[in-house]
Amino acid sequence: MICGITKISLDNYRKPEYFYSGFFIMKNVDYIIVGDGYAALFFAHQLIKNNKSFVLFSEQKKSASQISAGIINPVVLKKFTTFWKAQEQIDFLKRTLNEIESYTGQNYLINAPIHRIFHDEKEKELWLKKSENDELKFFLDKNFDHLKVVKNDFYTGKVNQSARLDVNGFFVGLFGFLENQGCIIKEKFKYSDLNSSLNTYKDFSYKNILFCEGMGVRQNPFFLDIPVNANKGHHIKVNLSQPIPQNITIKKKHFLFPLNEKIYFYGGTYDRDHLHHGIDDSAVEQLKKGLSEFYPYDFSIIEANFGLRPTVKDRRPIIGKHSKFQNMYVFNGLGARGILNGCYFSKSLFDHIEKNIPLPEEVSLERFASK
Structure with a gap:
């Protein structure tokens, strides 16, 4: 047992499924993730934990996450104050890192x-x-x-x-695991190859697609207007x-x-x-x-x-679905607390997609709808 849950088993881990579509062999996945920072990898962990198939598209560039200090800090050290859900986020991070250790063999805390x-x-x-x-x-x-x-x-x-x-161990360990599982595609995601009506991207068929691109969202035609x-x-x-x-x-x-x-x-x-x-x-x-x-x-x-x-003006992440494409999501704006925000709200997003649990208003993309 780890942190009160059954140790994560990879015996039944779902890899992409293949099927024929005309002259093409399509790979069927539950999720496509675009990005390679904290948001992308912590959400990938939620998918691993819940036996969901996915592929992650990584441009293999050093993201802001990958060169970050990796500080886990519940206190604003200029004013000696704390922030929203600090204790809950730290507790959840520790549990999550224990879960990740069960399949990477390393605890990065x-x-x-x-x-x-x-x-x-x-x-x-x-x-x-x-x-x-x-x-x-x-x-x-x-x-x-x-x-x-x-x-x-x-x-x-x-x-x-x-x-x-x-930080380096975390990204090397998680990327190495995903590569061994055949879940990572090392190439730049091309928006022009995405067919949002048919839910396909090149030779992948997906149920949901999630963009976790950091400032790369400025080139994303579906979410370029989010206020980061x-x-x-x-x-x-x-x-x-x-x-x-x-x-x-x-x-x-x-x-x-x-x-x-x-x-x-x-x-x-x-x-x-x-x-x-x-x-x-x-x-x-x-x-x-x-x-x-x-x-x-x-x-x-x-x-x-x-x-x-x-970063976001109200210092909270932006999470939610596209206004038109109901299986297209964004996870962005983690700011300087990328580790805590990325870990904690990855579960909120997963529960929202899979269990229809509403997102907290404080982080929902919809909070900007009327602004």
Whole structure:
């Protein structure tokens, strides 16, 4: 038993079924998924768990999800507040990662809590005050820590239940599993080859199709009008001359944590204005300055990366069906909390499609219908 459910068995896992249609051999699937980020893979897990056949079209580009920090954090660390369904999302993520472990053989959760460096005594006092709040008392640790190596004159506050996802391991493991099962198509999805009347795409016949394309939705003729906006984020990988002794995640302006014994991740930035596809030198300088503020030793930048996060004005995902094609769906706008949002709402979407359970109004595509 895993997390109160029967361990997932692949003995009866449904692969695509083949049938003849004229001169063509058609492959019949319950779902086509388009995308290769958190939304796509967590929804694919729901299909695996519920014995649904599918294929996933992956363009094999590094999505914003795949270069993300992988931070799992129930607290907004600027204001020491939490967010909608934080506890439910963290609990669900842990259960889901245990389920995924049953068929990949790996659990990608890294139990390395966030330590927020306080700027002054007032922040410590605010932290303690907020820790008495019913919504925050299980997240804000009242015992302060003093870390070695980094500057933290006013100590740090630990965020309980925070952690990280092994991002590279997660995507390598899930993509590898899907490839072994024959469920992944490594090519760009061509909208012109989709016949939404016959429910076919090339040589595939489908019951439902789901688009999880991030900012790629801007090229999707079926959902190009959904109100997602790009937020460009940079991070750097650095070699620290003096390593941090603990396997933790340090937060001041940005997040610092080890990728291995020598290399550390530091990021990421937020930029809604400079959205070209390239590294911004100003963002790299911002990260160098931010790291230097609390790390007093030499470090060298090994590489810099960026991604375009799909964000929504109300900071909640966009999930729902097309207004005309009732078996066509979108799952987008996960933002900076892509892991938690992608995991938790994948089940909401699956239950909506398969069990006709209404989507929460807060994330439904229909909330924009009259706007």
